[in-house]
Amino acid sequence: MRHQKIRNMDEFATLSGISRPTISKYFNDPDSVRSSTRDKIEAALKEYDYRPNIYAMNQNRRLTKNIGIVVPYLADPFFAEIARVLERRCIDAGFTPSLYSSHGEQGLENAILDTLRSLKPAGVLLAPLGRASDRKYIEQFCRDVPTILFDSNIEGVGAAFVGSDNFSFVSQTVEYLNRTGNVPCFFEMRDPVNPNANKRRHAYLEMMRRLNLEPHIVKIDGTGWGFEEIGRQGALKVLHDNMLPTKTVLCSNDRLAIGFLSACHELGVTVGRDETCDIRVASHDDHPYSRFTCPSLTTAAHDYESVADHAVETLFQLIDAGGKLNNREERLFAARLIMRGSA
Amino acid sequence: MRHQKIRNMDEFATLSGISRPTISKYFNDPDSVRSSTRDKIEAALKEYDYRPNIYAMNQNRRLTKNIGIVVPYLADPFFAEIARVLERRCIDAGFTPSLYSSHGEQGLENAILDTLRSLKPAGVLLAPLGRASDRKYIEQFCRDVPTILFDSNIEGVGAAFVGSDNFSFVSQTVEYLNRTGNVPCFFEMRDPVNPNANKRRHAYLEMMRRLNLEPHIVKIDGTGWGFEEIGRQGALKVLHDNMLPTKTVLCSNDRLAIGFLSACHELGVTVGRDETCDIRVASHDDHPYSRFTCPSLTTAAHDYESVADHAVETLFQLIDAGGKLNNREERLFAARLIMRGSA
DNA sequence: ATATAAATTTAACGCGCGTAAATAAATGTT
DNA sequence: AACATTTATTTACGCGCGTTAAATTTATAT
Numbered sequence: 001m002r003h004q005k006i007r008n009m010d011e012f013a014t015l016s017g018i019s020r021p022t023i024s025k026y027f028n029d030p031d032s033v034r035s036s037t038r039d040k041i042e043a044a045l046k047e048y049d050y051r052p053n054i055y056a057m058n059q060n061r062r063l064t065k066n067i068g069i070v071v072p073y074l075a076d077p078f079f080a081e082i083a084r085v086l087e088r089r090c091i092d093a094g095f096t097p098s099l100y101s102s103h104g105e106q107g108l109e110n111a112i113l114d115t116l117r118s119l120k121p122a123g124v125l126l127a128p129l130g131r132a133s134d135r136k137y138i139e140q141f142c143r144d145v146p147t148i149l150f151d152s153n154i155e156g157v158g159a160a161f162v163g164s165d166n167f168s169f170v171s172q173t174v175e176y177l178n179r180t181g182n183v184p185c186f187f188e189m190r191d192p193v194n195p196n197a198n199k200r201r202h203a204y205l206e207m208m209r210r211l212n213l214e215p216h217i218v219k220i221d222g223t224g225w226g227f228e229e230i231g232r233q234g235a236l237k238v239l240h241d242n243m244l245p246t247k248t249v250l251c252s253n254d255r256l257a258i259g260f261l262s263a264c265h266e267l268g269v270t271v272g273r274d275e276t277c278d279i280r281v282a283s284h285d286d287h288p289y290s291r292f293t294c295p296s297l298t299t300a301a302h303d304y305e306s307v308a309d310h311a312v313e314t315l316f317q318l319i320d321a322g323g324k325l326n327n328r329e330e331r332l333f334a335a336r337l338i339m340r341g342s343a
Numbered sequence: 344m345r346h347q348k349i350r351n352m353d354e355f356a357t358l359s360g361i362s363r364p365t366i367s368k369y370f371n372d373p374d375s376v377r378s379s380t381r382d383k384i385e386a387a388l389k390e391y392d393y394r395p396n397i398y399a400m401n402q403n404r405r406l407t408k409n410i411g412i413v414v415p416y417l418a419d420p421f422f423a424e425i426a427r428v429l430e431r432r433c434i435d436a437g438f439t440p441s442l443y444s445s446h447g448e449q450g451l452e453n454a455i456l457d458t459l460r461s462l463k464p465a466g467v468l469l470a471p472l473g474r475a476s477d478r479k480y481i482e483q484f485c486r487d488v489p490t491i492l493f494d495s496n497i498e499g500v501g502a503a504f505v506g507s508d509n510f511s512f513v514s515q516t517v518e519y520l521n522r523t524g525n526v527p528c529f530f531e532m533r534d535p536v537n538p539n540a541n542k543r544r545h546a547y548l549e550m551m552r553r554l555n556l557e558p559h560i561v562k563i564d565g566t567g568w569g570f571e572e573i574g575r576q577g578a579l580k581v582l583h584d585n586m587l588p589t590k591t592v593l594c595s596n597d598r599l600a601i602g603f604l605s606a607c608h609e610l611g612v613t614v615g616r617d618e619t620c621d622i623r624v625a626s627h628d629d630h631p632y633s634r635f636t637c638p639s640l641t642t643a644a645h646d647y648e649s650v651a652d653h654a655v656e657t658l659f660q661l662i663d664a665g666g667k668l669n670n671r672e673e674r675l676f677a678a679r680l681i682m683r684g685s686a
Numbered sequence: 687a688t689a690t691a692a693a694t695t696t697a698a699c700g701c702g703c704g705t706a707a708a709t710a711a712a713t714g715t716t
Numbered sequence: 717a718a719c720a721t722t723t724a725t726t727t728a729c730g731c732g733c734g735t736t737a738a739a740t741t742t743a744t745a746t
Binding site for chain 3: 361362363364365368376377380399402403404
């Protein structure tokens with residue numbers, strides 16, 4: 001590699017002995033040029049280490065190769081994990097993903113959408129805040145930019161939705177808990193930020209109805225995205241007041257359950273499927289830390305890979321179709337029950 | 344707000360009654376224009392909702408307003424948290440941060456640096472992979488792009504380093520553990536990826552020497568960034584073989600400790616500061632989940648805010664200074680001991 | 687009222703690349 | 717070998733904004 005600095009594509013074209021439009025074509029799709037010229041270009045590329053100016057590239061292009069990925073809360077390892085898979089898929093497909101976290105704030109979510117708008121991305125994968133989202137703002141954004149919603153649905157917004165089937169989660173845990181012991185009560189936040197929480201509550205009620213059992217819902221206070229602490233405080237209160245309606249607790253999500261288990265330990269309440277234990281606790285999401293809780297958490301796992309794959313695939317279809325799909329697909333993936341120590 | 348679409352700055356200039364160069368000046372620094380014209384521009388901005396094309400903006404500018412933030416592993420809530428604070432600081436200062444995770448892979452770290460290079464950022468905040476980093480690659484990058492290293496130092500690379508003082512972490516935990524009970528052994532991975540791990544081991548050995556105590560280091564196998572599982576497997580083995588040299592365990596970091604506690608629970612080994620407990624466990628980092636382990640984890644906390652503030656401040660100085668600082672400062676922040684249930 | 691400084695306007699060029707049309711060359715087919 | 721087809725070259729324009737220099741207007745100070 002020579003240390004000669006190359007200013008622009010013209011210079012590189014001269015040095016590689018290929019015309020500039022062909023070089024341009026190569027960078028937009030290496031397979032679009034004859035293999036012999038491709039070899040020449042790549043040889044020169046090794047020799048001179050030239051990279052086209054991305055700003056100049058994108059300014060005059062119909063569509064950039066950028067993809068925006070937006071999650072509501074990146075400090076939640078669940079979103080970090082799914083973002084990781086999404087990023088990888090985009091890179092493999094030749095796109096340049098950029099990752100954004102709304103940090104649970106509506107203002108930031110809107111600001112991110114503004115930023116994305118000016119990035120002129122080929123498409124966007126958006127997991128909205130949920131109840132805290134500015135629906136109209138997102139709606140307008142989705143009209144302008146090809147967007148797939150994931151994780152948390154907003155009815156009718158975006159070209160498609162890809163997520164997990166909350167009924168599949170809850171039906172499996174309820175069925176399992178009921179079959180292997182006593183009836184579960186449902187432990188959740190009073191005002192959940194995420195619409196999945198509502199779907200899960202409804203699924204619980206529906207399952208209990210089908211099984212001809214009386215449902216019990218335990219609602220705890222707290223706002224924001226610090227679910228573990230909220231779950232812990234709620235559990236401390238419920239356990240202390242002896243207000244648990246049943247000896248089996250089904251938490252709406254793993255992060256609440258992590259807090260719940262922490263409270264149990266603090267109060268000396270033993271948790272496990274063992275007969276000698278005081279209570280059982282189960283949950284949903286298969287959070288990356290759920291296998292390291294004490295005891296390890298029985299939960300229902302997202303099909304991360306499928307959700308990510310299908311979201312990205314749908315986005316690529318959307319991009320290929322020019323930004324519009326005929327009908328708004330809502331694709332839900334089933335959960336997988338993970339039996340561990342806690343229930 | 345009228346729904347008229349504005350194509351470019353020229354059009355917006357006409358509509359707002361201000362000349363284009365002045366509009367351009369305004370977007371580069373609103374305070375650089377007279378307040379009366381600023382008012383006119385901002386009135387028109389509300390009316391027409393125009394945003395300059397960022398690609399056209401950046402292509403012909405010496406320096407963009409972009410700042411790159413790179414962390415080794417975003418699924419680790421510690422990095423997610425510090426990234427959150429860094430992002431916020433950059434936004435508040437009028438910059439546009441973009442976040443990248445190396446996902447523990449050298450290839451990806453290098454690819455991210457390539458991407459950043461073509462983004463022509465004003466500056467970069469880089470937490471390198473550590474031992475897995477391609478030193479020469481990073482060195483070359485830092486020569487071309489104003490870069491501040493944080494969390495994990497590479498001697499002589501980058502314009503400055505901002506991180507935590509590992510000796511401060513370990514000295515406090517060792518002193519505390521020794522004072523309140525028996526001597527701690529040091530639990531760590533055999534081949535740690537992060538240079539902080541080595542500093543912590545040395546700090547442990549030094550502290551034990553000062554206290555005239557015999558050091559014991561327990562090294563466990565495992566590679567990669569799945570520290571919890573590595574800690575768990577290591578602990579299962581050590582506990583099963585009864586190879587723990589002392590009844591107090593000081594883990595190199597919280598993620599290992601989370602795995603350790605999980606193993607203890609599985610094997611029925613009780614953990615806590617209480618006399619009746621089998622062992623005590625402490626650690627370092629004050630990981631976001633360390634307060635929710637069972638029992639909650641005694642640990643030494645990073646001064647997140649100070650590290651983030653100082654890293655960003657130093658970067659801004661670096662940018663103002665035109666990309667070069669006279670001497671490479673290495674700034675370390677002290678830890679704060681957090682006493683919880685585990686030790 | 688005048689001198690001076692500061693801000694704005696006008697006019698124009700350049701940045702690096704996308705893209706299109708016409709032409710030329712290479713490759714494939716019979 | 718003649719033809720059709722694919723691929724590359726030449727030429728030229730445009731994208732939207734940064735930036736500069738000179739001319740002009742406006743604000744501030746004397």
